[in-house]
Amino acid sequence: MxxxxxxxxxxxxxxxxxxxxxxxxxxxxxxxxxxxxxxxxxxxxxxxxxxxxxxxxxxxxxxxADKLVALDPSKAALCYLLCRSLGARRVVEAGTSFGVSTIYLASAIRDNLAASGGSGEVIGTEHEPAKVAAARQNLDSAGLGEFVDIREGDLRETLLALDEPVDFMLIDIWIPMALPALEVVADRLRPGALVVCDNVVSGRREYRDYLRYVRDPHGLFQSVTVPGQGGLEISMRR
Ligand SMILES: C[S@@+](CC[C@H](N)C(=O)[O-])C[C@H]1O[C@@H](n2cnc3c(N)ncnc32)[C@H](O)[C@@H]1O
The missing domain is CATH 1.10.287 (Helix Hairpins)
Structure with missing residues (x-):
C-alpha cells in the first residue's frame, strides 16, 4: 500500500x-x-x-497592523474549490491583508473564466495602506493582478458600491467587522451564493451576533459549521 x-x-x-x-x-x-x-x-x-x-x-x-494573519492553506484551498464549483465570477473578500487568500480566490476566477469565458473579479478590501500595497505586489507576482480589485479603506465604505450578483464571499476580518461586512453585501448575493467566515468556533462568543444572523431559521441564510482549526461557518444565501 x-x-x-x-x-x-x-x-x-x-x-x-x-x-x-x-x-x-x-x-x-x-x-x-x-x-x-x-x-x-x-x-x-x-x-x-x-x-x-x-x-x-x-x-x-x-x-x-503589519501582520499577515493569513488564512490557513486548507481553508484557502476549500475557498478555491467552492468558487470553482459555483462557477463564481464575482467574489468579495472582507479582509485582504497581504493577499494570501486573495491568491486562491483570484486563481479560481481565472480558472472559471478559462473554462467557460466571460469576465469576473475578486473585490478585496483592506484598511491598512501598506498591506494594500503589499497585496497588489503579491497578486502581480502570482500572475493574478488582472483578476483583482483591492479597495483601500474601511469595508463599510469600500463595499457599498458593488455590482450584482455576488457568487461568493470570504469573511476573514477582525471579528467585530464580520457582521457589518455581511450586512453590506447580503443583498448583492445571488440565491445559492456561499459565505465563508473564519474562526467561528474558537471565537464563538465574539461571533455570537454574526452566528445568530446567519443561523436564523427565518433569515436570509442556511448555515453549517465546519469544526477544526478554529472552525468555519459556511452559509448559503437562500
Ligand atoms: C485576518 S486578516 C485577513 C487575512 C487575509 N484574508 C489572508 O488570508 O491573507 C484581516 C484583515 O482585515 C483588515 N481589516 C480589519 N478591519 C477592517 C475594516 N474595517 N475594513 C477593511 N479592512 C479591515 C485588517 O487590517 C487585516 O489585515
Missing part, C-alpha cells in the same frame, strides 16, 4: 503557489514569534474587559 499525504495538494499553479507558500510560512513565523507576548496582552484584556479579542485593544491593534 502506498503512503498517502496528510493533506491534498495545493490547487494553485506553480507560480501562484510559490508566492502563497512563502507568505503562509511568513504568517506562521509572525504568529509563532508574537504568540507569547500577545497571549499576555490577551489575558490582561480578558480580565479587564471580558474579551479575548486583541483587535479591540490599542496594544493588539498596534501589533496586528
Amino acid at each position: 502506498t503512503d498517502t499525504a496528510k493533506f491534498a495538494d495545493s490547487p494553485l499553479d506553480p507560480r501562484a503557489r510559490a508566492v502563497a507558500d512563502e507568505l503562509h510560512a511568513r504568517s506562521r513565523r509572525q504568529i509563532a514569534r508574537g504568540a507569547l507576548p500577545m497571549l499576555g496582552k490577551m489575558i490582561r484584556t480578558r480580565v479587564r474587559d471580558g474579551s479575548w479579542d486583541p483587535t479591540e485593544t490599542d496594544d493588539g491593534k498596534r501589533w496586528l
Whole structure:
C-alpha cells in the first residue's frame, strides 16, 4: 500500500503557489514569534474587559497592523474549490491583508473564466495602506493582478458600491467587522451564493451576533459549521 499525504495538494499553479507558500510560512513565523507576548496582552484584556479579542485593544491593534494573519492553506484551498464549483465570477473578500487568500480566490476566477469565458473579479478590501500595497505586489507576482480589485479603506465604505450578483464571499476580518461586512453585501448575493467566515468556533462568543444572523431559521441564510482549526461557518444565501 502506498503512503498517502496528510493533506491534498495545493490547487494553485506553480507560480501562484510559490508566492502563497512563502507568505503562509511568513504568517506562521509572525504568529509563532508574537504568540507569547500577545497571549499576555490577551489575558490582561480578558480580565479587564471580558474579551479575548486583541483587535479591540490599542496594544493588539498596534501589533496586528503589519501582520499577515493569513488564512490557513486548507481553508484557502476549500475557498478555491467552492468558487470553482459555483462557477463564481464575482467574489468579495472582507479582509485582504497581504493577499494570501486573495491568491486562491483570484486563481479560481481565472480558472472559471478559462473554462467557460466571460469576465469576473475578486473585490478585496483592506484598511491598512501598506498591506494594500503589499497585496497588489503579491497578486502581480502570482500572475493574478488582472483578476483583482483591492479597495483601500474601511469595508463599510469600500463595499457599498458593488455590482450584482455576488457568487461568493470570504469573511476573514477582525471579528467585530464580520457582521457589518455581511450586512453590506447580503443583498448583492445571488440565491445559492456561499459565505465563508473564519474562526467561528474558537471565537464563538465574539461571533455570537454574526452566528445568530446567519443561523436564523427565518433569515436570509442556511448555515453549517465546519469544526477544526478554529472552525468555519459556511452559509448559503437562500
Ligand atoms: C485576518 S486578516 C485577513 C487575512 C487575509 N484574508 C489572508 O488570508 O491573507 C484581516 C484583515 O482585515 C483588515 N481589516 C480589519 N478591519 C477592517 C475594516 N474595517 N475594513 C477593511 N479592512 C479591515 C485588517 O487590517 C487585516 O489585515
